Amino acid sequence: MIKWKGIRWSVHPLFVLIMIGSVATGYFAELFTLFLIVLVHEIGHVVVARSFDLTVREVKLLPFGGVAEIEDAGSIPAGQDALIAIAGPLQNVWMGLAAWGCGQLGLWDPEWAAYVWQANLIIGLFNLLPIYPLDGGKLMQSAFSYGFAYYPMMKWTSRISIVLSVIMIGYAVYTAFLPGDGLQLNLLVVGLFLFMTNWTYYRNIPYLFVRFLMHRDRVAVRSIAKGSLARPIIVNMKQPIIAVVRLLWREQYHLFYLMELEGRIVKVVPEQEVVDRYLSERDPNRAVIELFR
Template sequence: MIKWRGIRWSIHPLFVIVMLASALTGYFAELLTLFIIVLVHELGHVIVARGFGWRIREVKLLPFGGVAEVEDAGGISAREDALVAIAGPLQNVWMGLLAWSLGALGIWDEDWGHYVAGANAMIALFNLLPIYPLDGGKLLQALLSYMFNYYRMLLITARISIALSIGMMTCAFLPLLMEGGGIQFNLLIVGTFLLMTNWTYHRHIPFLFYRFLTHRERMHDPEPELGRKVKPLIVNGKQSILSVAKLFSRDSYHLVYVIVPSASGLQVIPEGTIVEGCLSGRDPHRAVSELFG
């Protein structure tokens, strides 16, 4: 592990396994090339993220990219998340085109230029699969953020990622159906890693949601900023405070209109009151109407 510009950089054990396998089979040049491609891919993410002011604690390099540990992750906008996610594959685009051009011009061996270009294309396309924590999974999250509330976005992302991870593992066994085919162990290992990652991600959704609420509490102002997108929510006073919080969207400020049968008309409360009700240490499953008492 090394620390550079305030970020810890480490190699994931899965990458270590790939390195050892490559060294034992004599593919050292290919291994070094893969490492450089992955490093530049991840630097693309880091540079754009730092440009948005993100605080990145650690980056773990994987054979197909990396996983970044970001502070205040619950407060990142969908737009920034999408731009940072796409920055990695874009590095593979220019690296692939450069390698292909160097090979075509005779500066590099043509076969080697095609190999490096193909490796970049493979890493870029693989990363664009809609599986968390791949770049495509983060793009999926950003898209779902415009369609669903934050809690549902987490659930849908986890379920799609688990399903596709199982599909990837299944594809690893398809060659067995063909004459002379064998199990694709690389695909099986990566699919297993993604399945385990997303199974853990699914189990941690309550924690991730409360992290989102904690950020909303820190960023809450008594009055919403002028020009800020406001999304009204109409709820029943008998609903639990937590169930109302689960309706909050990622990039919107909410005014909550509460229908209380014993009162005339609607009672209006800002989202900060709901967030405080969830994080105050009292039962978040109590009725919203109790906030008026």
């Protein structure tokens, strides 16, 4: 692991094992090229994230791409998140076209040019699969931010990612029983990695949601600065506070209307007060009205 420009850059152990294997089998040049492709792919994410004045804490390189860890905790707009995600595959587009052009112009050996543009095509398309933390998974998450509150958005992202990871694993094993084919070991390893990543993500959603709540003040500052309208949320005053905070949307600032079953509004509370009470409350199942009498 090295630190450059304030960012920790590391190579995943899986990539290291493949590199060792490439040296033993005489494919080091191909793998080194793959390493450079993945590196440029991740630099695309970093450049766009930095253009939005976001802090990139770590970039971890994997055989099929990488993971750029950005310090946002769900506080940056979904549109910016989507632009950061798509920046990686866009690097594969220009690199692939450049390699193809070099082959057509005779600047590169045709076989080598084909290898480079095909590697870019595979890495770019693979990263667009809707599986978190691939770029396609992050794009899916950004899209879900416009249709779900933040908590269910995380739930659906992880569920879909787990299902697709299982399908990937199942297909890799299935090929082992086909005549003339063998076990798709690379696909199996990647599928297992994505499954474990999303299973861990799913189990950590309650903790990730608390981190999201702790950064909600950023959304309030942006909304006030732009003069945005607050999004009203009407809740039964007897609902537990944990259920109430899970109604928060990623980019919206809210006013909570605590209402009786008869339809009378008892109290209007800004979201920051609800969040602060939740974070300081020992019993998350207490009725919200008990905290605002």
